[in-house]
Amino acid sequence: MRITIRSYSIFSDFLGNEVRIELDESITVGELLDYLKNTYSLPSKPEPIVLINGEIASLDQQLRDGDTVYIAPPFSGG
Structure with a gap:
């Protein structure tokens, strides 16, 4: 099974952008x-906030071959 992980902000410091x-x-x-x-x-x-193929994912959600996983820190602001 192959998956692509795209990371943002602090997480890209550890994983790179992809x-x-x-x-x-x-x-x-x-x-x-x-x-x-x-x-x-x-x-x-x-x-992290995790999305699979652009949709918010739960921790117990199964990944499938070809999925793209997005990992980002929680959003904040005002």
């Missing part, structure tokens, strides 16, 4: 975040 990974089996969004923390030292804080 990284492609290949996995032997399907995983959830939560498992992907754990993998990125262990492999790329992705920080736990701030808690």
